[in-house]
Amino acid sequence: MDDATPFYRQPSRTSVLGRHRDRVLDLPADPEALGAIVRGLLIHDHTAAVQGLRFSAERMSHREAVGAGAILDNVISIDPAPLDRERPVERRMFGFCYHFALLHCALLRATGTPARIRCGFAGYFAAQRWIDHWVVEYWDGSGWTLTDPQTGRSNWSGDDFQDGVTAWKLCRDGASQPAAYGNGELWGWDELRGSLINDVGALSKVEVAGWYWCDRLRVEPLDQPHDELDQSLDSLAHLAAAAGSVDELVNCFDLYPEFRPPAGAVAR
Template sequence: MDYTRQTRFSDPGRHHDRLAALPADPAAVGAVVRNLTVHYRASGIDFPPDRLADIDARWAHRMLDLDRERFGDVPFDVPRPAEQRVVGCCRDSALLTVAALRSGGIAARSRVGFAGYLTPGYHVDHVIVEYHDGVRWIATDTGVDPAADWPVDVTDVPLGPVGLHTAAQAWQALRRGELDPWAYGTGPGEPIGGPWMIRYYLAVELAHRLGDELLLWDLFGEAAEYADRDWADLPAEMPGDLSHLDETAGLLVAADAGDHAAERELGARYAGDARLRPGPSVRCVSPRGAHYQVRLC
C-alpha cells in the first residue's frame, strides 16, 4: 500500500492545499492538529449535543469543514478556543495528522492499540500515527503535548506494552495468557474493555492499516453481532474457530518487523475475507448515545 496517498477517510478534499502548505514536519503538524481538535472526554468540557455530534464526523474533509464553518479561512495555526474546536478523540487527531503528512508527500498511517503511558497501571485504547522518515517507521502521538511529563518519548513511541501495545500484540499476549484483559479498555472503572474489545481492536487495527480508518465505534463484521451488548456480559470464553484472528495478528506483528511477504498477505486476506473488513455500511455505536447504520460508499 502506498501510504503517501490519501484514503477515502483521510482525503481532505478542498482543504488539500491548506494542509499541504503546513511544514512537512510531524511535530509542527501535531501542534496544528492539537489546535484544531479537542477531546470529547479528556478535555473535561461538557459539550452540548449539537457540538458533541462532531465526534461522528468520520471523514477528514468533514472535520476540516467544521473548522471552516467556525473560523473561515483563518490559518490552521491561529489559536482556536478549546470550546470551539472540532470535538473528537485520538482517532481524529491521528487521522488529521495522517491527512496533513500525506498532503506533504510523507508516508503516514494510523496505528491502533492500547497505550501504556497515559494512565498508570492501565492500557487505554488509543490511536497514534506512524510516519516513514526514509529509513524507518516512527510512531508519534500528536494528540498529546510532547512537553508534558510522559513516561515514554511521545515523539518516538515504542510499539509494545510500555508504549502503544498494538491490538495485534495484545491479542497474542491475551491468547498466551500473559495479560489481564480487564486492564485494557477505555479507562479504569469504565464498562468498555476486556477480551472482546481486544478482539475487535485487532480488526480495527487491520482496517486502519489497509486504508479504512474507521471511527473506533464503527462496528463491522463479527463485532456487529454484539454491537448493542454490554462488553462485561459477553462470554469469557470466545466461541468458534479463532484461527483467522491468530493468523491476522501474526501477520501484523511480522509486517511490523519488516516482513514484506506478511504485508502482502495481509492485503490479500483483507480483500478476500469478509470477516476482516467493513462492508458497504457499518453500525455506528456513538458515545453520544446514537446507534445507527452508516453507508461508507
C-alpha cells in the first residue's frame, strides 16, 4: 500500500478524544508505555468475573461504550485522576478487548504515532482455538508492529493472531477449520463473517465492535456456509487484501454498503 501513515496518524470519528485531548499532553509517546496506561484504566469483563468483582448495572453498561471519548468519559466519571495514574481494579472501567484496543489506538494517534486497530482471532487464550479479539498495530518507523494492550503481549508469531481478513481467507481456502474460531457459545462462520467486516471497517477507520446491526449477516444456520453471502464477503476480503492505497481501502465497501459498520453501532 502507498504510504498510509498520515491517514492512520489522524483520529477517526471513533478514536477522536475531543474534550479529553489535553489529558494526553503529559503522556509518554512510547507505544508500549501507553498500552500499560490503558491497562491501568480498564478491566476486562472476564477478568472481573474471575476475580469475583461486582459492579453496578450502571458500571456494567460501560461495556456498551463506542468511541474513545465515551471510554474516557466513563474512566473519569469513576476516578478523575490523571490518565497515567493506575486505578485499583474496582475503579477501572468495565469493558472488553475492543475498549482496550480503541483507547490505545486513540492515545497513539493523539501522541503522534500512526496506529490502527485490528479485529481478528488470538491463538494464545486457548489451546487449538482462535478466540475473537481486538489488538493494535502501530507504525514503528519501518513497519507495522502488533501489540495487545489488554494483555501486554507484544512478542508475536504466526500462531498468535490472525486478523479478520486473514482468518476469513484461510477458512474459505480450507487451510483452517471454521469451528476453531469464536468465543463462548459462538463458533464458526458467523464469527468469521463478523470479524471480517469489523476488520475491514477498522482498516478504513470505522472502529466499532459487534455486527448485530448488519441484517445481511442474519442467515440460518449462522455457523454454516451460505453461498451467496459468503461469495460477497470473499469479494470484500479480496478488495481489502489487494488495496494499494488508502482510498482503495476506504472504498472497499462501495460495492457492499450493507457491510459497512455504522460509526454509532453499539458495542455488544
